[in-house]
Amino acid sequence: MLTYYCPQCWSEVAANERVCPHCGYPLDEFRQQAFEDKLLAALHHTLPERRIMAAQILGNLKSERALPEFIKIIEGNEEDYFFLRAVLLAVVKIPHPDRIKILQRASQHPSRLVSDLAKELLVDLNEGHVNVQRWDRHTG
């Protein structure tokens, strides 16, 4: 059996405890953040499927911490269209004002497939009818 410790007061805590019974530390939030950290690291995984999956989950979690990473990926040397596509679809799911800026940058992407997708998503966002399910269906 694994033993868990509160990261604030170092008391032993049950694995499913939401809040530390000793000091009130929000363990749930901590776990969520640790999970997010792993996903953010997985964006640079050597296996493309892992990178794609990490981007998708970060989008579903509406992770604002992922946005700066997504900008770097879009503006970097990434050439895997399926990964870039997963990143753009994740950006759309994160309700943060920066997402428009990120899509605008992506619409200047050297890959025609990426720039066209970004433009389509921008039109959808501007018209207020982003249907993420519609895009998800085309993923992978």
Ligand SMILES: [Zn+2]
């Ligand atoms: Zn504690």
